[in-house]
Amino acid sequence: MGSRAHAVVLLLLAVVAVPSIALIKELEPGQVWPERGSVKQPSDLIQNVTDTTEDAVPAESELEDAPPEEVLITKAADLTKNDVQKVDYSGAQVWKVPTDKTGVKNIISRLRRRNLLSTWGGNQTYIDVLVKSNAITNVTRIMKRENITYHVVIDDLQKRIDEENPPLDQNELELQDRRGHRMTWKQYHRLADIHGFMDYLAKTYPSIVSVQSIGKSFEGRDLKMLRISNGKAGNKAVFIDGGIHAREWISPATVTYFINQFAENFDVESEDIKNIDWYFVPVLNPDGYEYTHMADRLWRKNRKPGVVGRACYGTDLNRNFGYRWGGKGASNNPCSEIYRGSRAFSEPETKAVSNFIKNIASNFTAYLTYHSYGQYLLYPWGYDNVVPPDYEQLNLVGNNIAQAIQQTGGSQYSVGSSSGLLYPAAGGSDDWAKAQGIKYTYTIELSDTGKYGFILPTSYIEPVARENLAGLRVLANVVHKG
Ligand SMILES: [Zn+2]
Incomplete structure (x- = not known):
C-alpha cells in the first residue's frame, strides 16, 4: 500500500441509546396530508436540544448505508495545491455478505466498530462491505471461524478506481x-x-x-x-x-x-x-x-469540519434535513x-x-x-x-x-x-x-x-x-x- 498523508485513527465508541424526540405529530392512516407550507418545521423545535458527544449508533440488527464507527480521519486538503496526496485503496476488497443467517449482521457491526471494514451498500438480505487491505487476513479468519459465507466482488479496489474514469480519446x-x-x-x-x-x-x-x-x-x-x-x-x-x-x-x-x-x-x-x-x-x-476527485474517491459527506477539538470532517447532508432530524440511522458523532x-x-x-x-x-x-x-x-x-x-x-x-x-x-x-x-x-x-x-x-x-x-x-x-x-x-x- 502506498504511503498515506492521512492518519488513520481508531476510536472505539460507546454505543448509547439515542433519546427519541417526537417532533411532529404522526398522521393517522387515511388522514389527508396538510397543504404545503402548513407543516410545522421541526427545525424550529429542536434548537434547544443539546447534542451529545456519543455516537448515535442504531441497534446492531440494523444495517446502515455507511459505517458510523469508522474513524478515518482525513486532514483538510488544500485542493488548490497540486500536492494533495490521494487516499490509496490498493489491495482493499469489496465483499458481498448474505445476512439471512442469524448473527451475521451483529458480527459485521462488530468488525465495523473495530475499523476492520466499512459498509458500502446492502438491503435486508445482503450487505456489501469494504475490507481494508491490512484487515483482509484478519477478517477472512473471523468469517471462517464464524462460518459466514461471502464472495469477493472487487479484489483490488484501487485498480477499479484507476480504471474507472479514463481520459477522453x-x-x-x-x-x-x-x-x-x-x-x-x-x-x-x-x-x-x-x-x-x-x-x-x-x-x-x-x-x-x-x-x-x-x-x-x-x-x-x-x-x-x-x-x-x-x-x-x-x-x-x-x-x-x-x-x-x-x-x-x-x-x-x-x-x-x-x-x-x-x-x-x-x-x-x-x-x-x-x-x-x-x-x-x-x-x-x-x-x-x-x-x-482530488483526495479520496470514496468520500461521502460535505467538507465542513466537525466540532472544535475533533479532527473529523464532514456532515452527511442526507441526514441533515429538518424533518425528524436526529432519528434512527443517523449519528451524532x-x-x-x-x-x-x-x-x-x-x-x-x-x-x-x-x-x-x-x-x-x-x-x-x-x-x-x-x-x-x-x-x-x-x-x-x-x-x-x-x-x-x-x-x-x-x-x-x-x-x-x-x-x-x-x-x-x-x-x-x-x-x-x-x-x-x-x-x-x-x-x-x-x-x-x-x-x-x-x-x-x-x-x-x-x-x-x-x-x-x-x-x-x-x-x-x-x-x-x-x-x-x-x-x-x-x-x-x-x-x-x-
Ligand atoms: Zn447517496
Missing part, C-alpha cells in the same frame, strides 16, 4: 472543443465542467434556461441551480437534486444528462416536459465532489459517515435547498433525489418503517417508472418505502420534501447492484441516464396530467 476531445462546453457523458467531469455546461445552456437558450446560485457550499463553491421553463403561468414544478453524496458520481452525470436532453431539444420535447417548470441542482455537495450535523439544516448546502423551496412560489409536485447504488425507487418515509397516507399512489407511480426503466435499458429497480425496503435513515431530503407537501417524492438509487458499486465505469453513464430519462418521462406525465 482524441475524437471526443475534438468534439468537446467544438461544442461550447466540456460535458460528454463519456467521462465523469469535474465541477468546473458541469457548471460551465449549465452556464453555456443559459447563454445559448435564454428564453427557456436560466441559472442561479441558490447559495454557497461550506468552502464557498456555488450551489448552481438550472431552471428550464416555457414560462407559462400555472405550470407545476419538479425539483431534482444530484450529488448529495460526493462519491456517487453517476448521480450528477445522470442529472446533467436530463438537463442536456430537455434544454437542447426543448422545441421537439413532449408536452409533458415542456409544460413543467424544471429545477435541477446536479451537484448539491460540490466540496465533497471535488474532494472525491462527527467522525461517522452518517453524521447528522450539529442541528437540522446546520449545513449551508441543505439550508440552501430549504430556503429555495420554501421561498419560491412554484407549485412543486415532485422532488427527485438521485443517489447510487442498488437500483431502488424509494418513497417516504425514511425515518422509520411507516408510510404516508398516499403511499399506494407513490408505489403505483414508482412501479410505472421502474417498468419504463426496464423496458428502455433492462435494469430492474425495486420499489418501496426507503425504511421498509432498506433501513431507517432520518434527516433525508426526501422525507423533508414530503413533509413540505410535495407529493411525488422519491430517492432513486441508480446502478449498479454491487458489481462496481460506487466505482461505476464511464461506459455505464449513457445507458443508466437514458433508461432513467424514460422513467422521468413517466413521472412528468403524472405531474403534468395529474
Whole structure:
C-alpha cells in the first residue's frame, strides 16, 4: 500500500441509546396530508436540544448505508495545491455478505466498530462491505471461524478506481472543443465542467434556461441551480437534486444528462416536459465532489469540519434535513459517515435547498433525489418503517417508472418505502420534501447492484441516464396530467 498523508485513527465508541424526540405529530392512516407550507418545521423545535458527544449508533440488527464507527480521519486538503496526496485503496476488497443467517449482521457491526471494514451498500438480505487491505487476513479468519459465507466482488479496489474514469480519446476531445462546453457523458467531469455546461445552456437558450446560485457550499463553491421553463403561468414544478453524496458520481452525470436532453431539444420535447417548470441542482455537495476527485474517491459527506477539538470532517447532508432530524440511522458523532450535523439544516448546502423551496412560489409536485447504488425507487418515509397516507399512489407511480426503466435499458429497480425496503435513515431530503407537501417524492438509487458499486465505469453513464430519462418521462406525465 502506498504511503498515506492521512492518519488513520481508531476510536472505539460507546454505543448509547439515542433519546427519541417526537417532533411532529404522526398522521393517522387515511388522514389527508396538510397543504404545503402548513407543516410545522421541526427545525424550529429542536434548537434547544443539546447534542451529545456519543455516537448515535442504531441497534446492531440494523444495517446502515455507511459505517458510523469508522474513524478515518482525513486532514483538510488544500485542493488548490497540486500536492494533495490521494487516499490509496490498493489491495482493499469489496465483499458481498448474505445476512439471512442469524448473527451475521451483529458480527459485521462488530468488525465495523473495530475499523476492520466499512459498509458500502446492502438491503435486508445482503450487505456489501469494504475490507481494508491490512484487515483482509484478519477478517477472512473471523468469517471462517464464524462460518459466514461471502464472495469477493472487487479484489483490488484501487485498480477499479484507476480504471474507472479514463481520459477522453482524441475524437471526443475534438468534439468537446467544438461544442461550447466540456460535458460528454463519456467521462465523469469535474465541477468546473458541469457548471460551465449549465452556464453555456443559459447563454445559448435564454428564453427557456436560466441559472442561479441558490447559495454557497461550506468552502464557498456555488450551489448552481438550472431552471428550464416555457414560462407559462400555472405550470407545476419538479425539483431534482444530484450529488448529495460526493462519491456517487453517476448521480450528477445522470442529472446533467436530463438537463442536456430537455434544454437542447426543448422545441421537439413532449408536452409533458415542456409544460413543467424544471429545477435541477446536479451537484448539491460540490466540496465533497471535488474532494472525491482530488483526495479520496470514496468520500461521502460535505467538507465542513466537525466540532472544535475533533479532527473529523464532514456532515452527511442526507441526514441533515429538518424533518425528524436526529432519528434512527443517523449519528451524532462527527467522525461517522452518517453524521447528522450539529442541528437540522446546520449545513449551508441543505439550508440552501430549504430556503429555495420554501421561498419560491412554484407549485412543486415532485422532488427527485438521485443517489447510487442498488437500483431502488424509494418513497417516504425514511425515518422509520411507516408510510404516508398516499403511499399506494407513490408505489403505483414508482412501479410505472421502474417498468419504463426496464423496458428502455433492462435494469430492474425495486420499489418501496426507503425504511421498509432498506433501513431507517432520518434527516433525508426526501422525507423533508414530503413533509413540505410535495407529493411525488422519491430517492432513486441508480446502478449498479454491487458489481462496481460506487466505482461505476464511464461506459455505464449513457445507458443508466437514458433508461432513467424514460422513467422521468413517466413521472412528468403524472405531474403534468395529474
Ligand atoms: Zn447517496
